[in-house]
Amino acid sequence: MEINQQKQSEFEKYKLEVIESVNTVQERIRKEKEHRDYVDFGSYLSVKLQKEVEEVVRESLGTQDVEEIELSVPPSHISGDFAIEVFRLAKKLDEKPNILAKKIVDGINEHRMDLIKDASLVGAFVNVETHKEKLYQEILSKILELGERYGESNINAGKVAIIDYSAPNIAKPIGVGHLRSTIIGQALANIYRETGYSVIRDNHLGDWGTQFGSLIYAYKEWGDEKRIAENPLVELKDLYVKFHQFSEEHPEVKDNARELFARLEKKDPELVALWKRFRDLSLEDFERVYKKLGIEFDLSIGESYFTEQADKLVDECTGKGLCRKDESSEAVIVDQMGDLPSFLLRKQDGSSLYLSRDLATLQFRVNTFDSDSILYVVGSEQELNFKQLFELGRRADYLPEGVEAKHIGFGMILRDGKKMSTRKGTLIELEDLISQSVSKSKEILLAKSPNTDPQELDKVAEIVGVGAIIYNDLRQSRTKNISFDWDKMLDLEGGSAVYLQYSYVRINSIMEKLKEAFGEIDLGKLEMNDISFVNKSEFELAKKLMAFPDVIAKAQETDSPNYICGYLEELASLFNSFYNETSILRTEDVKLRESRIALIKGVSMVIKKGLSMMSIKVPEKM
């Protein structure tokens, strides 16, 4: 009995640890809400330009519905810096688009404006010409002023978002299947933060459930302490796989597993001790992978923490009449809600289920953090579960009106057209993928620059190899399935992070050369009026830089990191064209040279920041 007490307190001890980490986060959020210093989104040039357009449209049409007006970049064959699309406004005002457009063009041409010079009409498109020098100056000085903070904003200032991502299962190695949740979630956390959110990054570990019954059963039957000591995760995985193979022929062991889980849930001390041990072993393993990928969390709570509360909530929901108890067993059923099929909240043997624990988690998140948004970055195959969870949460009032809960689904990584599975042994371990990618980039690095010192080589290979994997995933749109292909995963050609890293390094190198030739460069002395450009490509680059804050905002709004990727590729491409036609080193005019330095400095900062939002690093040389 004494031993029991001791073991039980192990679970209690774990709960205290959780509470402590929660307090730390609460404290941080509180401070952030009070003291965080934001960059005003309205101070960005694209916003100013938009306002100018709205102003002139408001005056020339005498209408207030100017938010229907949108500024875009025209296709390349059109001359004009920006275009105004009037179609939506025309529809709203019930006027012919070309007539409305004509009025707007006339309006613009009659007014004197700060940034906009004039406008011309093509069909129903309004093409706008800006005061290029002025705009160019303003964009670059804004970037120089903000430095590495360029791009952040206060759009969502004061709001709190909890982002649930990664969520690996204990006792299994992280496979490439978990890669997507992990890096999409991390990227979203960074992107949300850039737009002003206070972000809580929560790793909702899969550390509870019937799978532990399976694992414990397998451990008791076939476990080998020596092998566990040597390579814990491999051994645990093998045990898990063995259980499932064995259960194919002996289905009755599944009942044993369920029974073991039920005992675990009743905090059987022996089983809790095993559970805790497996959990700790796994966490060490995960930590290693996260470190490589640059992934960080504020909380790693996991399902186990919510098992008791889950039980209470199920009773509460039963009381509220949202679900009902089965007559002949302990099972609790939620009947069809609207279009959603019915589901179970408690098993026949009385133990908890995924959805009940998630319901408790939801309530916890709402109550503990006063959050505005809760994001679940989990594969699309769980869509129905989340619909059910959110609906029940709303009805039970655990998820109030003002709090948004979103399932950020994503497609699966398929191998030979099929889902990968730990049980069937078709899973590719993330660590293998990373090490292959790193060694491949090392090979290429050696071929390209054989004289790099070995330490430097390893460092850069790591940056490039890891970056390639992350980028390959994030650049694709979330919802689609990805076919796993070693060659494609390890592709280090164009359209990859390497292209961006290379562009960054190239700028670095230019800066070095400039320093050698002209000494230390102090752009602080560059007056706004001294900034100038000569070539179209310079202006195009600045225009692209101008869009960065908007791209971040759009990526946040749509939960789509791939917009950042597309943007960075366009930016790098413009830079490389510019690089090819213009030499900064040989620019005689000092002011022009310094303007160009400011320009590429901006490009390099934006590339670095954009990549860092995806937790991809940049090497200084490669």
Added chain:
RNA sequence: GCCCCUGUGGUGAAAUGGAUAUCAUCCCUGCCUUCGAAGCAGUUGUUCCAGGUUCGAAUCCUGGCGGGGGCACCA
């Protein structure tokens, strides 16, 4: 059976209902005594099918066809 996602050059992908659908890769042609050729410039080739809505559709709607996933004691 019902529900969700998805279909874009040979291949892999991009595109708030907007102008001549973009990028990478492969093939081909140029560009390194000039800030790094992992680059730049050029060339060939693409929206599953049939209807519909719209001034305008890869995008929205309806119906097919193909691929993936989900639909109570797994998570």
